[in-house]
Amino acid sequence: MHALVQGVILGVLTGGVYALMASGQTLIFGIMKVVNLAQGAMVILGAYLAYQLFVSFGIDPFLAIPITTLIMFAVGVAVQLLFLRPLRREDRSELSLLVTFAVALLLEGFMSITWNTSYRSINTGYENASWTVFGYQITQVRLWAFLLSLAALGLLFLLLNRTRFGRAVRATVQNPDSARLLGVESDRVAALGFGLGAATAAAAGSVYGLLYPFNSGSHYDLISRLLSIVVLGGLGSVGGAVVAAVIVSTSSAIVASTVSPSWSEMTFFVILMLVLLVRPQGLFGTVGRGAL
Amino acid sequence: MSTILELDGVIAGYGAGDILKGVDLSVEAGTITCLIGPNGAGKSTVLKTVSGLLRPRKGTVTFDGHAIGRLSPKARLLLGIVHVPQERSLFPAMSVWDNLLMGGYLIKDSKVLRDRLDEAVASFPICRARAGEHAGSLSGGEQKQVELARTLVLDPRLILLDEPSIGLDPKSRQLVFESIRALSSSGRTILLVEQNARSGLAASDFAAVMESGRVQLTSTGASLLENPEVARLYLGAGTAGHATVLAPSTDSPGPSARTPGEEPR
Ligand SMILES: Nc1ncnc2c1ncn2[C@@H]1O[C@H](COP(=O)(O)OP(=O)(O)OP(=O)(O)O)[C@@H](O)[C@H]1O
Ligand SMILES: [Mg+2]
Numbered sequence: 072m073h074a075l076v077q078g079v080i081l082g083v084l085t086g087g088v089y090a091l092m093a094s095g096q097t098l099i100f101g102i103m104k105v106v107n108l109a110q111g112a113m114v115i116l117g118a119y120l121a122y123q124l125f126v127s128f129g130i131d132p133f134l135a136i137p138i139t140t141l142i143m144f145a146v147g148v149a150v151q152l153l154f155l156r157p158l159r160r161e162d163r164s165e166l167s168l169l170v171t172f173a174v175a176l177l178l179e180g181f182m183s184i185t186w187n188t189s190y191r192s193i194n195t196g197y198e199n200a201s202w203t204v205f206g207y208q209i210t211q212v213r214l215w216a217f218l219l220s221l222a223a224l225g226l227l228f229l230l231l232n233r234t235r236f237g238r239a240v241r242a243t244v245q246n247p248d249s250a251r252l253l254g255v256e257s258d259r260v261a262a263l264g265f266g267l268g269a270a271t272a273a274a275a276g277s278v279y280g281l282l283y284p285f286n287s288g289s290h291y292d293l294i295s296r297l298l299s300i301v302v303l304g305g306l307g308s309v310g311g312a313v314v315a316a317v318i319v320s321t322s323s324a325i326v327a328s329t330v331s332p333s334w335s336e337m338t339f340f341v342i343l344m345l346v347l348l349v350r351p352q353g354l355f356g357t358v359g360r361g362a363l
Numbered sequence: 364m365s366t367i368l369e370l371d372g373v374i375a376g377y378g379a380g381d382i383l384k385g386v387d388l389s390v391e392a393g394t395i396t397c398l399i400g401p402n403g404a405g406k407s408t409v410l411k412t413v414s415g416l417l418r419p420r421k422g423t424v425t426f427d428g429h430a431i432g433r434l435s436p437k438a439r440l441l442l443g444i445v446h447v448p449q450e451r452s453l454f455p456a457m458s459v460w461d462n463l464l465m466g467g468y469l470i471k472d473s474k475v476l477r478d479r480l481d482e483a484v485a486s487f488p489i490c491r492a493r494a495g496e497h498a499g500s501l502s503g504g505e506q507k508q509v510e511l512a513r514t515l516v517l518d519p520r521l522i523l524l525d526e527p528s529i530g531l532d533p534k535s536r537q538l539v540f541e542s543i544r545a546l547s548s549s550g551r552t553i554l555l556v557e558q559n560a561r562s563g564l565a566a567s568d569f570a571a572v573m574e575s576g577r578v579q580l581t582s583t584g585a586s587l588l589e590n591p592e593v594a595r596l597y598l599g600a601g602t603a604g605h606a607t608v609l610a611p612s613t614d615s616p617g618p619s620a621r622t623p624g625e626e627p628r
Contacts, residue, residue, distance in 0.1 A: 161378075235468070238457075242465050245454040252414060252446050253517075254437040254469040 077207055078328035082321030084213040087220035088278050090316035092293070093300040094227060094309045095271030101244035101307030102264040105155060105167040111294030112178040113269050117143055117276020118285050119186055122193050132193055132277040133219060139273040147269025150174055151262045175290060182287035192284040216278040223274045224313060227267075231309070240264055244307060299343045304354055311355030318342065367392035367552050368413065368521060373422035373432075375412050381420065382408045384576035390521075390569075395543065395553045397563040397584055399597055400573035406556040407449050409573070410523045413554070414446030415439045426521065440469060443520030447510050447527065449556070455499025459490055459509055462498045466516030479516045486545070487512035504535030511542050521552045528559050540566050560597040564588045572597075 096110040120139040121132040130138075154174055158166050200211045231237035242250040243260050251257050279285065279293075300319055304311030319339040327335035346354060368390040376382040382405050390396045398406050411417040412424060415436035424432040431439055436446075453462050463480060470476045484490045487508045493501060498509060507527060514522060524543065528536040540562055547553050557563025564570050567584035572593065580587075587593050 238461060238465060239468065241457060242454050242468075245456055246452060248416060248448065249452040249454065250465070251416065251436045252440070252448065252452070253465050253513075254440045256435070256437055 073206065074328040075325060078325035079321055080207055080209060081213070081328070082324030083317055084209075084217040085282075085324065086317035086320035087217040087224075088275055088282070089296065089300060089320055090313040091220040091223050091271050091278075092275040093297050093304065093312040093316050094224060095268035095275075096297055097301045097304065097307055097309055097312040098227075098240075098271075099265055099268040100301065101309075102240060103155070103167070103261050104164045105171065105265075106164075106298075107265075107268065108168060108171040108294055109150070109175040109178060110268065110272055110297055111290035111292075112175040112182075113143060113146070113272035114276040114279055114293055115285055115287065115290045116146070116178055116182060117273035118193075118280030119182055119191070119276075120273065121277035121280045122186075122191050125193050125195070131195060132281050133215065136219070136274050136277050139277055140270040143273030143276075144266040144270040147266035147272075148262050150269070151265035155265070156258060156262070175294070179287050179290060186287065188286050188288065190284040190286045191280075193280045195281065198281060212281050216282060219278060220275065223271065227271065227309070230267075236260075236263070296339075299339055302353055303339075303343050303346055305352055308353070308355040311353060315354060365392050366390065367427055368554065369423075369425045370409070370412070371423045371425070373409075373412055373419045373424060375408060375417055375419045375422075377417070382576055383412065383419070385422065386412075386573075386576070386578055388571055388578050388581070390552060390554055392552050393547070393550055394568040395547050395555060395566060395584075396569040396571065397560075397567035398554065398556045398571050398573060399558075399560045399563060399587075399593075400579075401596075404573040405576045406573050407525050410446055410448075410525050410554070410556060413439075413521075414444055414523055416446070416448075437469070440517065443518075444523065445514050445517050445519035445521070446523040447514055447525060449525035449529065451503075451506060452510055453498035453501075453506050453513075456497055458495050459498050459501070460494040462509060463490055463513055463516055466513035470516075476516075479518060483512040483515040486515060486542070504531045504538070507531065507535070507539055508542070511539070511546070515546075519551060521554065522546060524553060524555045526556055526558055528557065528562065536562065560593075561588070 092110065092114050096107055099105055099107045099110075117139050120142060121135045124130040124135040124138060125132055154170050155163070155167060158170065198212050202209045202211065231241060239250065239255045239260055242253070243255060243257055243264075247257060250260075283289075296319070300315045301312055303319065304313070304315030319342065322342060323335040323338045326338045366389045368388075370386050370388040373383050373386040374381050386405070386409055388409070398409065400406055408417065412419050412432070413426075415431070415434060415438070419432050422432070423430055426439070426442055426444060429442060431442065431444075434442075454465065457465070463483060466483070467476045467479060470479065489505055489508050490512045493505070498506060501509065511527075527539050527543065531539060536559065543553060543555065543566060555563060555567060564584045564587050570582055570584045570587040571578045572580040572587070582590070
């Protein structure tokens with residue numbers, strides 16, 4: 072029982088971070104029908120940026136987030152303008168897989184050259200601090216990471232639901248032609264949306280760098296997890312991505328703490344397959360269109 | 364009367380082939396013009412070239428003296444052209460009210476926006492009654508009313524309506540046509556595509572018949588209603604034909620010759 076509860080605690084806390092990464096990815100899919108295979112690489116790049124700001128200037132990774140998100144927002148916009156916009160609307164969905172994979176490799180190459188391939192971790196000095204509550208261990212860093220992710224998701228939610236830009240984004244996701252007919256410039260929404268997706272990757276990246284050691288190749292692991300989460304939640308559904316992230320990481324953590332860590336990686340693929348058998352569109356997906 | 368919209372030799376298409384093969388059409392300011400024709404004739408495509416969803420490959424589209432063929436949908440919207448497409452065009456997972464607000468996406472002045480919203484709600488009370496509900500949860504007829512209300516928010520000069528009565532029961536259909544006439548009586552110009560040719564023509568001042576990517580015949584709505592060939596083909600009198608091409612209006616005042624072999628899809 073103790074192991075189970077400990078697993079739930081760990082899983083929920085970690086799930087928040089994955090939720091943040093996945094929300095950006097599902098947003099990009101919703102707006103452009105682009106599966107962004109570079110989302111993992113953007114998270115890792117965000118982690119490196121946080122690492123560098125910490126090593127060079129002593130900026131705490133949490134405090135670095137406004138800086139890294141701004142930089143990654145610009146990177147995201149640039150990627151969209153340079154690599155995705157030139158694709159023709161009709162075959163954008165298929166070609167974007169190749170293009171974003173190429174972008175992932177490009178970013179990986181850039182990171183290997185800049186920081187070489189040895190594993191880095193951000194050693195703030197508080198990374199091992201933890202509290203014990205009723206006999207359960209709560210790592211402080213994970214708690215902060217979780218709270219930060221919640222705050223970032225909250226901001227994203229407000230942006231999407233309470234602003235004019237957010238309404239335009241949701242409109243584009245739900246009915247792109249109609250949105251254009253009401254004066255929404257789809258190219259602009261796509262560029263800003265891609266930037267937003269990259270910004271969430273950066274915020275999540277800072278935290279990721281605090282929680283795990285990483286190198287330029289870490290994005291492969293990450294993207295396979297993110298894809299599973301996004302598909303499980305329903306492509307294009309931000310709420311779905313959040314729920315799926317928590318389900319996936321909680322169940323992996325429970326299996327790791329009660330059965331064996333070696334089975335935990337398998338867990339979420341099993342869940343994914345079971346869910347897709349029953350609901351091919353994912354938990355919260357609508358067929359064909361995002362439900363943002 | 365003056366011409367507000369003019370298409371001249373418009374050629375347009377989606378992929379390899381041309382769907383519109385030289386469309387000529389003029390619409391008089393303040394009137395209702397009805398475009399009829401078989402499925403696949405290119406009626407919706409004509410509306411898309413006017414609203415900017417599709418750019419013509421050749422030919423010109425002129426609105427109120429501006430050549431608009433290469434403008435973005437946004438620029439055309441700012442000139443006063445609004446397109447209500449054939450398929451459901453509301454944002455299903457947004458509230459009815461947010462859908463209306465999207466109608467005012469380009470309106471910067473919040474007072475103007477409020478006035479327009481009030482006007483739209485006054486004409487279509489359903490927008491207030493069901494304001495908080497997801498648009499996707501409304502029935503087809505109710506959604507159509509919200510679409511028309513959203514159109515009003517833009518205070519358009521030219522409204523392109525693609526089959527507004529599709530899938531509606533007779534009462535809702537009547538309601539839609541009443542709304543269309545109301546829109547028109549406030550001085551707006553309406554270009555209407557209608558599969559219910561009888562109701563469409565009866566409501567219209569002018570009419571044009573399209574087949575296989577061309578406008579084959581233009582006339583007043585009333586005279587097309589009385590035209591026996593049109594009646595046979597589109598008004599369900601006798602066996603409904605589908606493979607007949609009417610003679611171009613330039614050659615003869617009425618439809619006469621048929622060209623066999625050209626099967627519209
Ligand atoms: N988005 C698209 N991509 C490719 N081809 C299209 C597209 N939209 C329409 N077409 C093709 O263009 C032709 C004309 O279509 P259009 O929608 O203009 O016809 P329509 O006259 O409005 O027919 P209906 O009465 O069925 O609405 C059809 O053959 C159709 O297959
Ligand atoms: Mg049509």
